[in-house]
Amino acid sequence: MSLVKLTIKGISYSQTQNGAYALILNEADGDRKLPIVIGAFEAQSIAIALEKEIKPPRPLTHDLFKNFADRFDIVVKQVIIHKLVDGVFYSSIICERDKIEEIIDARTSDAIALALRFHAPIFTYKNILDKAGIYLKGNKETDEDGQDVDDVLSNPDTFGQEESNESKGAYVKFSLSELTDLLNAAVAEEDYEKAAKVRDEISKRE
Template sequence: MSLIQLTIKGISYSQTQSGAYALVLSEMNGARTLPVIIGAFEAQSIAIALETEIRPPRPLTHDLFKTFSDRFSIKIKEVIIHKLVDGVFFSSLVCEKDGIEETLDARTSDAIAIAVRFQAPIYTYENILEKAGVFLKIEEEFGEEEASETDSLDIEDTATKDQNTFTSLTLEELHNQLDDAVVDENYELAAKLRDEISKRS
């Protein structure tokens, strides 16, 4: 079966599972998307890897994996979402060292968090897209203005409250709170503060 390359379209707070997030993957040359429910930690880890302005003071687990792999010359070639059983996706990390290729089993959320750090391509098979893929208008799901910022982990019910809180702060206060949020490893708040700073720039 031929592989279909996917890109990360966005991350949204899950309306169906409390405390979970929906990672939306989109096929490169098509209109289908593949929604994957992931945990809050993995969602934050993926969002941080996609974000250029927010860097945690200490390495997260996936950052440590990247450092370890680089130190020992292990390359992550690709991630393949290869199976779907009872709503659970199964993935593989295809690694290479000294010309020898190995395939490792991984949770899909971890595999994608690692793939982003290695800038490795993400693939799946046609039968998985046929089974679980949906045609999704991203503008309707995430909102037109949020479509390019879905990795910020905004939660819809708190968006208005946050906006009202941030508008009373000066730019310097926003930057200070952003620094504090990163130090405290509160990356969800940091992403919201970053968005407010970007709007004012």
């Protein structure tokens, strides 16, 4: 299976649900986006790593892991999102120490937070992107400063509490064709968080 490189587009937050975040990954050599719903703590950690000017007064968990790895000469070489089951992404962290490679299982949000700190590339397999990637249609929206709306990251200081479970199973009652319509509408509105959840429900049925 061929690997596809991904870049981080940003973090989208829900205007209607407190604590709901979607990490947006871009296909490096294509137009597809891979939205992944993540928790508030992981979203904050990723946002802080992206915003170079922000330095927490004390190390976050992912910063601690980076400091620990540096102290013992462990390098994260790459992160691979290798599996998608029932809407859940599974990832591996490829590490190296003394020229010996190790593969460590990790939650995707944690793996990406570490990849940012180690400046390591992020990959997924083509079949996962074929199944879960979405295309954006139409023109990008811009804010009053002319910046792409979906380039804007949430302020790391404003992240809420744990992600709500309210929407889990919210789309079970819809038919596959209705879910497809909902997905297309969410993509058109650039509501990545909703698109990711609808996409995950579709994936469960395929």
